[in-house]
Amino acid sequence: MSRFVVEFGKDGMPPAEEGRLDAPAFHRNHEAIWAALAPFLAAKTGEVLELGSGTGQHAVTFAARTPKLTWHPSDLQGSHLASIAAWRAFAGLANVAPPQCIDLSRPDWTWTPGGPLTAMLCINVLHISPWAVSENLIAGAARHLAAGGRLFVYGPFMRDGAHTAPSNAEFDMSLRTRNAEWGVRDTRDLSALAGARGLALADMLPMPANNFVLAFTRRPKPG
Numbered sequence: 274m275s276r277f278v279v280e281f282g283k284d285g286m287p288p289a290e291e292g293r294l295d296a297p298a299f300h301r302n303h304e305a306i307w308a309a310l311a312p313f314l315a316a317k318t319g320e321v322l323e324l325g326s327g328t329g330q331h332a333v334t335f336a337a338r339t340p341k342l343t344w345h346p347s348d349l350q351g352s353h354l355a356s357i358a359a360w361r362a363f364a365g366l367a368n369v370a371p372p373q374c375i376d377l378s379r380p381d382w383t384w385t386p387g388g389p390l391t392a393m394l395c396i397n398v399l400h401i402s403p404w405a406v407s408e409n410l411i412a413g414a415a416r417h418l419a420a421g422g423r424l425f426v427y428g429p430f431m432r433d434g435a436h437t438a439p440s441n442a443e444f445d446m447s448l449r450t451r452n453a454e455w456g457v458r459d460t461r462d463l464s465a466l467a468g469a470r471g472l473a474l475a476d477m478l479p480m481p482a483n484n485f486v487l488a489f490t491r492r493p494k495p496g
């Protein structure tokens with residue numbers, strides 16, 4: 274079982290009566306993330322799977338802006354799955370599916386009901402999990418994305434072996450001190466993983482506070 278740097282609801286805002294948790298970072302990052310997703314997603318139809326959804330605020334907010342897409346939030350932590358369910362009920366949106374338990378530390382993870390995905394989204398997960406989670410996310414994107422589908426990953430990243438800001442270097446050090454398996458990932462390593470699995474790192478969009486949205490595209494399968 275993974276250990277968590279964040280268990281929402283343990284500090285900060287108490288949960289709403291119905292169990293909705295609040296992630297302070299959501300309020301700072303969701304508009305910038307949406308600006309990165311919208312050019313690809315806004316006019317699309319189909320299914321979007323979010324991994325490590327946390328409170329559920331991103332999935333519900335983005336679903337409200339994309340009525341032709343169905344969003345499938347997921348996490349592996351019980352309190353987060355309950356919060357996602359509570360946000361889903363609160364929003365009352367027909368295009369948000371019930372949360373499902375997906376553990377990215379499992380190489381064979383899958384999603385329900387399955388089938389080719391228009392997009393996948395993973396926000397602030399890869400630096401607080403072992404490298405195997407990155408490997409399994411990319412491998413899962415190769416298995417589950419439709420040809421031309423996109424995997425969007427948000428967080429702090431290194432570029433070609435270098436941190437993009439001193440604050441990210443300090444953050445990386447603090448993460449590795451807490452857990453030797455965690456750390457800010459390098460886009461070069463993620464790009465190599467993706468290339469080996471039939472995906473391409475198509476875009477690296479700078480975000481506020483030295484974060485990025487990485488967009489990986491699923492190449493058509495040969496034949």
Ligand SMILES: C[S@@+](CC[C@H](N)C(=O)[O-])C[C@H]1O[C@@H](n2cnc3c(N)ncnc32)[C@H](O)[C@@H]1O
Pocket residue numbers: 275277279296298299324325326327328348349350353375376377378395396397398401402406
């Ligand atoms: C920092 S939180 C980010 C949550 C949410 N994406 C957000 O930005 O508000 C990291 C999330 O990753 C989840 N997580 C950690 N390890 C995971 C794993 N192996 N598989 C799936 N989710 C995981 C945690 O439960 C937590 O909800």
